[in-house]
Amino acid sequence: SEWPAALIREAHKIARAHHLHAPTMEQPQYNLLHRERVELEYAPLYAELGLGTTIWSPLASGLLTGKYRGGFEGESRLGHTDKEWLRRIAVGESGQRRLERVAAFVALADELGV
Known part of the structure; x- marks a missing residue:
């Protein structure tokens, strides 16, 4: 791929x-x-x-679900220190901007009830 x-x-x-x-x-x-x-x-x-x-990462490793609204701490995949490589893929170099975009998508989904 x-x-x-x-x-x-x-x-x-x-x-x-x-x-x-x-x-x-x-x-x-x-x-x-x-x-x-x-x-x-x-x-x-x-x-x-x-x-x-056939695509991979349709939910951007969970970012698009909204579960990382509070950051990456905890037991999530992106919260584990041994998954830094995955966090780099999911969040990328423009990390804060990407998280802001996710927040906007999540807010829109909440507003639409989906």
Whole structure:
């Protein structure tokens, strides 16, 4: 998963040239906080090659559920010190901005009753 579109396209070319099975799907991260790669890079590729997709982290490792409103302390996955790598993926370099966006999404969901 998470291959660059150019490599997926190249894998298709090689597979066709050698009568092999080409990739049929990609498994990218995709959620409200991480949309650009799928929508800008992969969507044209999916249409061009007829690829399917199954995504990972649709709730941004729990950020989009609102359970981290008070921070990352406690027994949650992002609260464990041995999961710093996961916190880096979920929160990213723009951590505070990302948490502010989540708070806005959660407030909207609460307002809509969903």
